[in-house]
Amino acid sequence: MDISFVIEKFILVAIIFGISLVIAMYSTYAERKVAAFLQDRLGPDRAGPAGMFQPLADGLKMFMKEEIIPTDSNKWLFMVGPGLAMLTACIGTAVIPWGMPITVGSRVIPLQVTDVNVGVLYIFGVVSLSVYGVMIGGWASNNKYSLLSAIRAASQNISYEVAMGLSLIALLLVTNSLSLKQIVEDQHGWHWNVLYQPLGFLLFIVCSFAETNRAPFDLPECETELIGGYHTEYSSMKLGFYLFAEYINMFVSSAVMATLYFGGYNYPGMDWVLVQAGPVIAPLIGTAVLFAKIFAFIFFFMWVRWTIPRFRYDQLMHLGWKVLMPLAIANVIITGLVIAIVEKF
Amino acid sequence: MEPLTNKKKVLVQKPLNFAERMYLPALGKGLAITISHFFKKEATIRYPEVQREMSINWRGMHSLKRDENGKERCTACGLCALSCPAEAITMIAAERKPEEKDLYREEKYASVYEINMLRCIFCGLCEEACPKEAIYLDGPIVPADYLRKDFIYGKDKLVEEPLVKK
Numbered sequence: 001m002d003i004s005f006v007i008e009k010f011i012l013v014a015i016i017f018g019i020s021l022v023i024a025m026y027s028t029y030a031e032r033k034v035a036a037f038l039q040d041r042l043g044p045d046r047a048g049p050a051g052m053f054q055p056l057a058d059g060l061k062m063f064m065k066e067e068i069i070p071t072d073s074n075k076w077l078f079m080v081g082p083g084l085a086m087l088t089a090c091i092g093t094a095v096i097p098w099g100m101p102i103t104v105g106s107r108v109i110p111l112q113v114t115d116v117n118v119g120v121l122y123i124f125g126v127v128s129l130s131v132y133g134v135m136i137g138g139w140a141s142n143n144k145y146s147l148l149s150a151i152r153a154a155s156q157n158i159s160y161e162v163a164m165g166l167s168l169i170a171l172l173l174v175t176n177s178l179s180l181k182q183i184v185e186d187q188h189g190w191h192w193n194v195l196y197q198p199l200g201f202l203l204f205i206v207c208s209f210a211e212t213n214r215a216p217f218d219l220p221e222c223e224t225e226l227i228g229g230y231h232t233e234y235s236s237m238k239l240g241f242y243l244f245a246e247y248i249n250m251f252v253s254s255a256v257m258a259t260l261y262f263g264g265y266n267y268p269g270m271d272w273v274l275v276q277a278g279p280v281i282a283p284l285i286g287t288a289v290l291f292a293k294i295f296a297f298i299f300f301f302m303w304v305r306w307t308i309p310r311f312r313y314d315q316l317m318h319l320g321w322k323v324l325m326p327l328a329i330a331n332v333i334i335t336g337l338v339i340a341i342v343e344k345f
Numbered sequence: 346m347e348p349l350t351n352k353k354k355v356l357v358q359k360p361l362n363f364a365e366r367m368y369l370p371a372l373g374k375g376l377a378i379t380i381s382h383f384f385k386k387e388a389t390i391r392y393p394e395v396q397r398e399m400s401i402n403w404r405g406m407h408s409l410k411r412d413e414n415g416k417e418r419c420t421a422c423g424l425c426a427l428s429c430p431a432e433a434i435t436m437i438a439a440e441r442k443p444e445e446k447d448l449y450r451e452e453k454y455a456s457v458y459e460i461n462m463l464r465c466i467f468c469g470l471c472e473e474a475c476p477k478e479a480i481y482l483d484g485p486i487v488p489a490d491y492l493r494k495d496f497i498y499g500k501d502k503l504v505e506e507p508l509v510k511k
Contacts, residue, residue: 034383036387038380038382038383040385040387041387041388042387303379307375307376307378308372
Protein backbone atom coordinates (compact mmCIF):
# COMPACT_ATOMS: atom_id res chain seq x y z
CA MET A 1 0.00 0.00 0.00
CA ASP A 2 2.12 2.86 -1.23
CA ILE A 3 1.37 6.49 -0.56
CA SER A 4 0.38 7.25 -4.14
CA PHE A 5 -2.45 4.72 -3.92
CA VAL A 6 -3.78 6.41 -0.80
CA ILE A 7 -3.53 9.83 -2.40
CA GLU A 8 -5.23 8.60 -5.55
CA LYS A 9 -8.15 7.15 -3.63
CA PHE A 10 -8.37 10.21 -1.45
CA ILE A 11 -8.57 12.51 -4.43
CA LEU A 12 -11.15 10.25 -6.08
CA VAL A 13 -13.28 10.19 -2.93
CA ALA A 14 -13.06 13.96 -2.60
CA ILE A 15 -14.03 14.49 -6.24
CA ILE A 16 -16.95 12.06 -6.08
CA PHE A 17 -18.18 13.52 -2.81
CA GLY A 18 -17.92 17.04 -4.19
CA ILE A 19 -19.67 16.10 -7.42
CA SER A 20 -22.50 14.35 -5.60
CA LEU A 21 -23.03 17.39 -3.36
CA VAL A 22 -23.01 19.78 -6.28
CA ILE A 23 -25.38 17.58 -8.27
CA ALA A 24 -27.71 17.31 -5.27
CA MET A 25 -27.59 21.09 -4.88
CA TYR A 26 -28.46 21.71 -8.48
CA SER A 27 -31.07 18.98 -8.33
CA THR A 28 -33.01 21.24 -6.02
CA TYR A 29 -32.77 23.97 -8.64
CA ALA A 30 -33.63 21.56 -11.45
CA GLU A 31 -36.58 20.26 -9.45
CA ARG A 32 -38.04 23.71 -9.14
CA LYS A 33 -37.38 24.61 -12.76
CA VAL A 34 -38.70 21.31 -14.15
CA ALA A 35 -41.73 21.51 -11.88
CA ALA A 36 -42.36 25.04 -13.13
CA PHE A 37 -42.04 24.21 -16.81
CA LEU A 38 -44.35 21.25 -16.42
CA GLN A 39 -46.87 23.59 -14.80
CA ASP A 40 -46.72 26.30 -17.49
CA ARG A 41 -44.77 28.75 -15.39
CA LEU A 42 -41.18 29.91 -14.93
CA GLY A 43 -39.23 28.67 -11.96
CA PRO A 44 -36.80 30.72 -9.90
CA ASP A 45 -35.11 33.14 -12.26
CA ARG A 46 -34.09 36.13 -10.14
CA ALA A 47 -31.04 34.88 -8.23
CA GLY A 48 -28.44 35.12 -10.96
CA PRO A 49 -28.94 34.52 -14.70
CA ALA A 50 -31.93 32.20 -15.09
CA GLY A 51 -31.88 31.72 -11.34
CA MET A 52 -28.68 29.69 -11.31
CA PHE A 53 -27.56 30.91 -7.90
CA GLN A 54 -30.83 29.90 -6.25
CA PRO A 55 -29.26 26.82 -4.58
CA LEU A 56 -26.57 29.03 -3.10
CA ALA A 57 -29.27 31.33 -1.76
CA ASP A 58 -31.10 28.32 -0.34
CA GLY A 59 -27.93 27.01 1.25
CA LEU A 60 -27.20 30.39 2.77
CA LYS A 61 -30.74 30.52 4.12
CA MET A 62 -30.29 27.10 5.69
CA PHE A 63 -27.12 28.22 7.42
CA MET A 64 -28.55 31.49 8.66
CA LYS A 65 -31.75 30.26 10.20
CA GLU A 66 -32.10 29.67 13.89
CA GLU A 67 -31.57 26.12 15.14
CA ILE A 68 -34.48 25.11 17.28
CA ILE A 69 -34.27 21.92 19.33
CA PRO A 70 -37.53 21.10 21.13
CA THR A 71 -37.05 20.87 24.88
CA ASP A 72 -38.71 17.51 25.34
CA SER A 73 -36.97 15.87 22.42
CA ASN A 74 -34.24 13.31 22.71
CA LYS A 75 -31.34 15.65 22.05
CA TRP A 76 -28.75 13.10 21.05
CA LEU A 77 -31.06 11.25 18.67
CA PHE A 78 -32.38 14.55 17.34
CA MET A 79 -28.91 15.35 16.07
CA VAL A 80 -28.08 11.84 14.95
CA GLY A 81 -31.12 11.48 12.68
CA PRO A 82 -30.17 13.92 9.92
CA GLY A 83 -26.53 12.93 10.22
CA LEU A 84 -27.38 9.29 9.65
CA ALA A 85 -29.60 10.15 6.70
CA MET A 86 -26.80 12.15 5.11
CA LEU A 87 -24.21 9.48 5.87
CA THR A 88 -26.11 6.61 4.32
CA ALA A 89 -26.94 8.74 1.31
CA CYS A 90 -23.32 9.65 0.66
CA ILE A 91 -21.63 6.30 1.19
CA GLY A 92 -23.74 4.74 -1.54
CA THR A 93 -21.55 6.43 -4.13
CA ALA A 94 -18.48 4.49 -3.09
CA VAL A 95 -18.96 1.34 -5.16
CA ILE A 96 -20.31 2.74 -8.40
CA PRO A 97 -17.92 2.52 -11.34
CA TRP A 98 -17.82 5.98 -12.78
CA GLY A 99 -15.84 5.10 -15.87
CA MET A 100 -13.27 2.82 -17.44
CA PRO A 101 -9.85 2.89 -15.81
CA ILE A 102 -7.78 5.82 -17.00
CA THR A 103 -4.32 4.91 -18.21
CA VAL A 104 -1.88 7.75 -17.54
CA GLY A 105 1.60 6.72 -18.56
CA SER A 106 2.25 3.53 -16.63
CA ARG A 107 -0.41 4.05 -13.99
CA VAL A 108 -3.89 2.61 -14.37
CA ILE A 109 -6.33 4.60 -12.27
CA PRO A 110 -9.69 2.87 -11.74
CA LEU A 111 -12.56 5.33 -11.58
CA GLN A 112 -14.24 3.46 -8.78
CA VAL A 113 -13.49 4.13 -5.16
CA THR A 114 -13.59 0.49 -4.20
CA ASP A 115 -14.53 -2.62 -6.12
CA VAL A 116 -16.14 -4.71 -3.42
CA ASN A 117 -17.03 -8.07 -4.90
CA VAL A 118 -20.44 -7.86 -3.22
CA GLY A 119 -21.09 -4.36 -4.53
CA VAL A 120 -24.80 -4.88 -5.15
CA LEU A 121 -25.30 -6.23 -1.65
CA TYR A 122 -23.44 -3.24 -0.24
CA ILE A 123 -25.75 -0.84 -2.06
CA PHE A 124 -28.74 -2.76 -0.83
CA GLY A 125 -27.45 -2.69 2.76
CA VAL A 126 -26.86 1.07 2.61
CA VAL A 127 -30.36 1.63 1.26
CA SER A 128 -31.79 -0.41 4.11
CA LEU A 129 -29.81 1.62 6.63
CA SER A 130 -31.32 4.83 5.34
CA VAL A 131 -34.59 3.83 7.00
CA TYR A 132 -32.95 4.55 10.34
CA GLY A 133 -32.30 8.18 9.57
CA VAL A 134 -36.00 8.80 8.99
CA MET A 135 -37.13 6.62 11.88
CA ILE A 136 -34.79 8.24 14.39
CA GLY A 137 -35.80 11.69 13.20
CA GLY A 138 -39.46 10.95 13.70
CA TRP A 139 -38.96 9.38 17.13
CA ALA A 140 -36.61 12.02 18.47
CA SER A 141 -38.96 14.87 17.59
CA ASN A 142 -41.35 14.04 20.43
CA ASN A 143 -44.22 14.84 18.10
CA LYS A 144 -47.10 12.45 17.43
CA TYR A 145 -47.42 13.42 13.80
CA SER A 146 -43.71 13.08 13.13
CA LEU A 147 -43.76 9.66 14.71
CA LEU A 148 -46.72 8.56 12.61
CA SER A 149 -45.04 9.79 9.49
CA ALA A 150 -41.75 8.13 10.42
CA ILE A 151 -43.54 4.85 11.04
CA ARG A 152 -45.23 5.09 7.68
CA ALA A 153 -41.92 5.88 6.04
CA ALA A 154 -40.19 2.95 7.68
CA SER A 155 -42.93 0.50 6.78
CA GLN A 156 -43.00 1.78 3.21
CA ASN A 157 -39.25 1.44 2.94
CA ILE A 158 -39.05 -2.11 4.22
CA SER A 159 -42.01 -3.20 2.11
CA TYR A 160 -40.42 -2.08 -1.12
CA GLU A 161 -36.99 -3.37 -0.22
CA VAL A 162 -38.34 -6.90 -0.59
CA ALA A 163 -39.38 -6.46 -4.19
CA MET A 164 -36.17 -4.58 -4.93
CA GLY A 165 -34.03 -7.38 -3.51
CA LEU A 166 -35.92 -9.99 -5.47
CA SER A 167 -35.48 -8.10 -8.70
CA LEU A 168 -31.78 -7.88 -7.91
CA ILE A 169 -31.72 -11.66 -7.50
CA ALA A 170 -33.13 -12.03 -11.00
CA LEU A 171 -30.42 -9.65 -12.21
CA LEU A 172 -27.84 -11.77 -10.42
CA LEU A 173 -29.03 -14.81 -12.35
CA VAL A 174 -28.27 -12.95 -15.56
CA THR A 175 -24.97 -11.33 -14.58
CA ASN A 176 -23.46 -14.10 -12.43
CA SER A 177 -21.68 -11.57 -10.30
CA LEU A 178 -22.48 -9.09 -7.55
CA SER A 179 -19.51 -6.90 -8.27
CA LEU A 180 -20.61 -3.68 -9.94
CA LYS A 181 -17.44 -3.48 -11.99
CA GLN A 182 -18.12 -6.90 -13.46
CA ILE A 183 -21.75 -6.07 -14.12
CA VAL A 184 -20.84 -2.94 -16.03
CA GLU A 185 -18.08 -4.62 -17.99
CA ASP A 186 -20.51 -7.31 -19.08
CA GLN A 187 -22.78 -4.66 -20.55
CA HIS A 188 -20.27 -3.59 -23.14
CA GLY A 189 -21.62 -1.65 -26.12
CA TRP A 190 -25.25 -2.58 -26.67
CA HIS A 191 -25.77 -5.41 -24.20
CA TRP A 192 -27.52 -3.41 -21.54
CA ASN A 193 -29.24 -5.43 -18.84
CA VAL A 194 -32.55 -3.72 -19.41
CA LEU A 195 -32.87 -5.75 -22.58
CA TYR A 196 -32.51 -8.97 -20.60
CA GLN A 197 -34.54 -7.91 -17.58
CA PRO A 198 -37.27 -5.46 -18.62
CA LEU A 199 -39.68 -6.56 -15.91
CA GLY A 200 -36.86 -6.49 -13.38
CA PHE A 201 -36.04 -2.94 -14.39
CA LEU A 202 -39.66 -1.88 -14.07
CA LEU A 203 -39.83 -3.38 -10.59
CA PHE A 204 -36.54 -1.78 -9.63
CA ILE A 205 -37.54 1.66 -10.75
CA VAL A 206 -40.87 1.50 -8.93
CA CYS A 207 -39.10 0.37 -5.79
CA SER A 208 -36.54 3.15 -6.23
CA PHE A 209 -39.32 5.68 -6.18
CA ALA A 210 -40.55 4.16 -2.95
CA GLU A 211 -37.12 3.91 -1.35
CA THR A 212 -36.26 7.55 -1.95
CA ASN A 213 -39.66 8.67 -0.61
CA ARG A 214 -40.32 10.32 -3.90
CA ALA A 215 -43.74 10.94 -5.42
CA PRO A 216 -46.02 9.12 -5.88
CA PHE A 217 -44.74 7.39 -2.74
CA ASP A 218 -44.00 10.52 -0.76
CA LEU A 219 -46.52 10.04 2.03
CA PRO A 220 -43.86 10.41 4.75
CA GLU A 221 -43.13 13.96 3.86
CA CYS A 222 -46.06 15.33 1.94
CA GLU A 223 -46.84 18.73 3.23
CA THR A 224 -50.57 18.49 2.96
CA GLU A 225 -51.18 15.31 4.85
CA LEU A 226 -48.80 15.24 7.78
CA ILE A 227 -47.64 18.86 7.99
CA GLY A 228 -43.95 18.25 7.48
CA GLY A 229 -43.83 14.58 8.21
CA TYR A 230 -40.75 13.39 10.00
CA HIS A 231 -38.92 16.68 9.51
CA THR A 232 -41.59 18.94 11.03
CA GLU A 233 -39.56 19.83 14.10
CA TYR A 234 -36.30 20.35 12.28
CA SER A 235 -34.92 23.73 11.30
CA SER A 236 -31.86 25.23 9.67
CA MET A 237 -29.01 22.86 8.94
CA LYS A 238 -30.60 19.66 10.23
CA LEU A 239 -33.57 20.21 7.95
CA GLY A 240 -31.10 21.07 5.23
CA PHE A 241 -29.42 17.73 5.79
CA TYR A 242 -32.70 15.82 5.52
CA LEU A 243 -33.74 17.57 2.33
CA PHE A 244 -30.26 17.26 0.90
CA ALA A 245 -30.04 13.59 1.81
CA GLU A 246 -33.23 13.04 -0.18
CA TYR A 247 -31.66 14.55 -3.28
CA ILE A 248 -28.40 12.65 -2.81
CA ASN A 249 -30.47 9.48 -2.46
CA MET A 250 -32.17 10.33 -5.72
CA PHE A 251 -28.79 10.80 -7.35
CA VAL A 252 -27.43 7.52 -5.99
CA SER A 253 -30.58 5.62 -7.00
CA SER A 254 -30.29 7.02 -10.51
CA ALA A 255 -26.63 6.07 -10.62
CA VAL A 256 -27.38 2.54 -9.43
CA MET A 257 -30.15 2.12 -11.98
CA ALA A 258 -27.96 3.43 -14.76
CA THR A 259 -25.15 1.11 -13.67
CA LEU A 260 -27.15 -2.06 -13.13
CA TYR A 261 -29.60 -1.85 -16.00
CA PHE A 262 -28.53 0.76 -18.49
CA GLY A 263 -24.91 -0.16 -19.00
CA GLY A 264 -23.15 2.38 -16.77
CA TYR A 265 -20.50 4.05 -18.85
CA ASN A 266 -21.07 1.83 -21.89
CA TYR A 267 -22.58 3.18 -25.06
CA PRO A 268 -22.81 1.83 -28.59
CA GLY A 269 -19.69 2.73 -30.54
CA MET A 270 -17.38 2.97 -27.54
CA ASP A 271 -14.68 0.84 -29.12
CA TRP A 272 -14.37 3.23 -32.04
CA VAL A 273 -14.13 6.14 -29.62
CA LEU A 274 -11.47 4.32 -27.62
CA VAL A 275 -9.35 3.92 -30.74
CA GLN A 276 -9.88 7.53 -31.83
CA ALA A 277 -9.54 9.40 -28.56
CA GLY A 278 -6.97 7.41 -26.67
CA PRO A 279 -6.90 5.89 -23.19
CA VAL A 280 -7.31 9.13 -21.27
CA ILE A 281 -10.16 10.87 -23.06
CA ALA A 282 -12.31 7.82 -23.86
CA PRO A 283 -12.99 6.87 -20.19
CA LEU A 284 -13.97 10.47 -19.52
CA ILE A 285 -16.42 10.33 -22.41
CA GLY A 286 -17.81 7.17 -20.84
CA THR A 287 -18.18 9.03 -17.57
CA ALA A 288 -19.99 11.84 -19.36
CA VAL A 289 -22.36 9.29 -20.90
CA LEU A 290 -23.01 7.83 -17.44
CA PHE A 291 -23.82 11.26 -16.10
CA ALA A 292 -26.15 11.89 -19.03
CA LYS A 293 -28.03 8.71 -18.11
CA ILE A 294 -28.11 9.75 -14.47
CA PHE A 295 -29.51 13.16 -15.35
CA ALA A 296 -32.13 11.52 -17.57
CA PHE A 297 -33.23 9.40 -14.61
CA ILE A 298 -33.31 12.38 -12.29
CA PHE A 299 -35.45 14.21 -14.83
CA PHE A 300 -37.70 11.17 -14.93
CA PHE A 301 -38.02 11.26 -11.14
CA MET A 302 -39.12 14.87 -11.35
CA TRP A 303 -41.38 14.27 -14.32
CA VAL A 304 -43.27 11.51 -12.53
CA ARG A 305 -43.69 13.63 -9.42
CA TRP A 306 -45.93 16.08 -11.24
CA THR A 307 -47.87 13.47 -13.16
CA ILE A 308 -49.12 10.86 -10.76
CA PRO A 309 -51.25 11.50 -7.65
CA ARG A 310 -49.95 10.29 -4.34
CA PHE A 311 -50.70 6.80 -3.11
CA ARG A 312 -52.86 6.31 -0.07
CA TYR A 313 -51.20 4.27 2.62
CA ASP A 314 -53.24 1.10 2.12
CA GLN A 315 -52.86 1.32 -1.65
CA LEU A 316 -49.12 1.65 -1.09
CA MET A 317 -48.94 -1.44 1.09
CA HIS A 318 -51.14 -3.36 -1.31
CA LEU A 319 -48.87 -2.48 -4.18
CA GLY A 320 -45.71 -3.38 -2.32
CA TRP A 321 -46.74 -6.70 -0.89
CA LYS A 322 -49.50 -8.01 -3.12
CA VAL A 323 -48.43 -6.81 -6.54
CA LEU A 324 -44.71 -6.17 -6.68
CA MET A 325 -43.46 -9.02 -4.54
CA PRO A 326 -45.33 -11.75 -6.44
CA LEU A 327 -44.24 -10.12 -9.68
CA ALA A 328 -40.65 -10.10 -8.51
CA ILE A 329 -40.83 -13.77 -7.52
CA ALA A 330 -42.40 -14.56 -10.88
CA ASN A 331 -39.60 -12.63 -12.53
CA VAL A 332 -36.98 -14.75 -10.74
CA ILE A 333 -38.72 -17.97 -11.74
CA ILE A 334 -39.13 -16.94 -15.36
CA THR A 335 -35.54 -15.75 -15.58
CA GLY A 336 -34.31 -19.01 -14.12
CA LEU A 337 -36.42 -21.04 -16.53
CA VAL A 338 -35.28 -19.05 -19.55
CA ILE A 339 -31.62 -19.35 -18.56
CA ALA A 340 -31.97 -23.09 -17.97
CA ILE A 341 -33.66 -23.57 -21.34
CA VAL A 342 -31.14 -21.41 -23.19
CA GLU A 343 -28.26 -23.27 -21.61
CA LYS A 344 -29.64 -26.58 -22.70
CA PHE A 345 -29.50 -25.62 -26.36
CA MET B 346 -89.14 12.85 -10.39
CA GLU B 347 -88.38 14.49 -13.69
CA PRO B 348 -84.78 15.54 -14.24
CA LEU B 349 -84.40 19.31 -13.91
CA THR B 350 -81.65 19.70 -16.50
CA ASN B 351 -80.62 17.73 -19.52
CA LYS B 352 -77.11 17.29 -18.19
CA LYS B 353 -77.69 14.02 -16.45
CA LYS B 354 -75.05 11.44 -17.24
CA VAL B 355 -75.48 7.81 -16.31
CA LEU B 356 -72.25 6.54 -14.78
CA VAL B 357 -71.15 3.12 -15.92
CA GLN B 358 -68.48 1.60 -13.72
CA LYS B 359 -67.15 -1.36 -15.58
CA PRO B 360 -64.51 -3.45 -13.85
CA LEU B 361 -61.04 -2.57 -15.13
CA ASN B 362 -59.63 -4.74 -17.88
CA PHE B 363 -56.09 -6.03 -17.72
CA ALA B 364 -54.46 -3.08 -19.47
CA GLU B 365 -56.23 -0.68 -17.16
CA ARG B 366 -55.32 -2.66 -14.07
CA MET B 367 -51.69 -2.55 -14.99
CA TYR B 368 -51.84 1.25 -14.83
CA LEU B 369 -48.89 1.42 -17.18
CA PRO B 370 -50.74 2.64 -20.30
CA ALA B 371 -52.54 5.22 -18.20
CA LEU B 372 -49.20 6.25 -16.72
CA GLY B 373 -47.79 6.61 -20.20
CA LYS B 374 -50.67 8.83 -21.27
CA GLY B 375 -50.28 10.96 -18.17
CA LEU B 376 -46.56 11.34 -18.73
CA ALA B 377 -47.21 12.37 -22.33
CA ILE B 378 -49.65 15.05 -21.22
CA THR B 379 -47.22 16.38 -18.65
CA ILE B 380 -44.28 16.51 -20.99
CA SER B 381 -46.33 18.34 -23.59
CA HIS B 382 -46.65 21.18 -21.10
CA PHE B 383 -42.89 21.32 -20.84
CA PHE B 384 -42.71 22.57 -24.40
CA LYS B 385 -45.58 25.02 -24.29
CA LYS B 386 -45.19 28.72 -23.69
CA GLU B 387 -45.30 29.72 -20.03
CA ALA B 388 -48.11 31.87 -18.74
CA THR B 389 -45.88 33.84 -16.40
CA ILE B 390 -45.53 37.59 -16.81
CA ARG B 391 -42.14 38.86 -15.71
CA TYR B 392 -43.27 41.73 -13.52
CA PRO B 393 -41.94 44.43 -13.12
CA GLU B 394 -40.05 44.40 -16.40
CA VAL B 395 -43.21 43.42 -18.25
CA GLN B 396 -46.52 44.76 -17.04
CA ARG B 397 -50.04 43.83 -17.94
CA GLU B 398 -52.23 46.34 -19.69
CA MET B 399 -54.70 48.03 -17.43
CA SER B 400 -58.30 48.80 -18.42
CA ILE B 401 -59.42 52.31 -19.39
CA ASN B 402 -61.05 52.78 -16.01
CA TRP B 403 -57.91 51.91 -14.08
CA ARG B 404 -57.55 53.76 -10.77
CA GLY B 405 -53.95 53.88 -9.63
CA MET B 406 -51.84 56.33 -7.69
CA HIS B 407 -53.16 59.84 -7.17
CA SER B 408 -51.67 62.93 -8.77
CA LEU B 409 -52.55 66.56 -8.21
CA LYS B 410 -52.76 68.26 -11.58
CA ARG B 411 -51.69 71.68 -12.82
CA ASP B 412 -53.44 73.91 -15.35
CA GLU B 413 -52.06 75.07 -18.69
CA ASN B 414 -50.06 77.87 -17.06
CA GLY B 415 -48.35 75.50 -14.68
CA LYS B 416 -50.28 76.64 -11.62
CA GLU B 417 -51.57 74.05 -9.13
CA ARG B 418 -55.27 73.48 -9.45
CA CYS B 419 -55.95 72.30 -5.92
CA THR B 420 -57.56 74.96 -3.73
CA ALA B 421 -57.76 72.92 -0.52
CA CYS B 422 -61.56 73.03 -0.48
CA GLY B 423 -61.63 69.70 1.35
CA LEU B 424 -64.34 68.05 -0.75
CA CYS B 425 -62.03 65.10 -1.54
CA ALA B 426 -61.29 64.58 2.15
CA LEU B 427 -65.01 64.79 2.88
CA SER B 428 -65.94 62.26 0.24
CA CYS B 429 -63.17 59.80 1.07
CA PRO B 430 -64.84 56.75 2.66
CA ALA B 431 -61.58 55.65 4.23
CA GLU B 432 -60.66 59.12 5.58
CA ALA B 433 -57.29 58.87 3.91
CA ILE B 434 -56.86 62.53 2.84
CA THR B 435 -55.83 65.33 5.15
CA MET B 436 -54.85 68.87 4.24
CA ILE B 437 -53.97 72.24 5.67
CA ALA B 438 -55.04 75.30 3.68
CA ALA B 439 -52.96 78.46 3.33
CA GLU B 440 -53.36 81.90 1.78
CA ARG B 441 -51.48 82.70 -1.40
CA LYS B 442 -48.87 85.42 -1.04
CA PRO B 443 -48.55 88.03 -3.84
CA GLU B 444 -45.19 86.69 -4.99
CA GLU B 445 -46.64 83.18 -5.32
CA LYS B 446 -49.14 84.21 -8.01
CA ASP B 447 -47.56 81.93 -10.61
CA LEU B 448 -47.68 78.86 -8.39
CA TYR B 449 -51.33 78.60 -7.44
CA ARG B 450 -54.51 79.37 -9.34
CA GLU B 451 -56.60 80.91 -6.58
CA GLU B 452 -55.90 82.61 -3.32
CA LYS B 453 -56.36 79.49 -1.27
CA TYR B 454 -54.07 76.50 -1.72
CA ALA B 455 -53.03 73.40 0.14
CA SER B 456 -49.77 73.92 1.96
CA VAL B 457 -49.86 70.38 3.35
CA TYR B 458 -51.74 67.67 1.44
CA GLU B 459 -51.30 64.11 2.60
CA ILE B 460 -52.86 60.88 1.46
CA ASN B 461 -52.33 57.75 3.54
CA MET B 462 -51.90 55.11 0.84
CA LEU B 463 -52.54 52.30 3.31
CA ARG B 464 -56.00 53.68 4.08
CA CYS B 465 -56.85 54.55 0.51
CA ILE B 466 -59.13 52.07 -1.22
CA PHE B 467 -58.71 53.61 -4.69
CA CYS B 468 -62.44 54.07 -5.10
CA GLY B 469 -62.11 57.33 -7.06
CA LEU B 470 -64.69 59.30 -5.08
CA CYS B 471 -62.14 62.07 -4.48
CA GLU B 472 -61.62 62.30 -8.23
CA GLU B 473 -65.39 62.55 -8.74
CA ALA B 474 -65.85 65.09 -5.94
CA CYS B 475 -63.15 67.56 -6.91
CA PRO B 476 -64.69 70.77 -8.37
CA LYS B 477 -61.37 71.99 -9.75
CA GLU B 478 -60.43 68.80 -11.64
CA ALA B 479 -57.29 68.76 -9.55
CA ILE B 480 -56.93 65.15 -8.40
CA TYR B 481 -56.85 62.18 -10.75
CA LEU B 482 -56.15 58.56 -10.09
CA ASP B 483 -54.10 57.82 -13.18
CA GLY B 484 -50.77 56.71 -11.75
CA PRO B 485 -49.23 53.25 -11.57
CA ILE B 486 -49.65 50.65 -8.86
CA VAL B 487 -48.40 52.09 -5.56
CA PRO B 488 -44.89 50.66 -5.05
CA ALA B 489 -44.08 48.54 -2.01
CA ASP B 490 -42.24 49.93 0.98
CA TYR B 491 -40.99 48.83 4.37
CA LEU B 492 -42.36 51.23 6.95
CA ARG B 493 -45.91 52.43 7.56
CA LYS B 494 -44.86 56.05 7.81
CA ASP B 495 -43.38 55.94 4.32
CA PHE B 496 -46.84 55.27 2.94
CA ILE B 497 -48.19 58.68 3.92
CA TYR B 498 -47.57 60.46 0.64
CA GLY B 499 -47.01 64.17 1.02
CA LYS B 500 -47.48 66.86 -1.54
CA ASP B 501 -44.04 67.37 -2.85
CA LYS B 502 -42.86 63.88 -2.29
CA LEU B 503 -45.04 61.79 -4.50
CA VAL B 504 -48.58 63.04 -4.87
CA GLU B 505 -47.76 65.93 -7.15
CA GLU B 506 -47.06 65.76 -10.84
CA PRO B 507 -43.45 66.63 -11.61
CA LEU B 508 -42.82 70.31 -11.01
CA VAL B 509 -42.14 70.90 -14.69
CA LYS B 510 -43.90 73.83 -16.29
CA LYS B 511 -45.82 72.80 -19.34
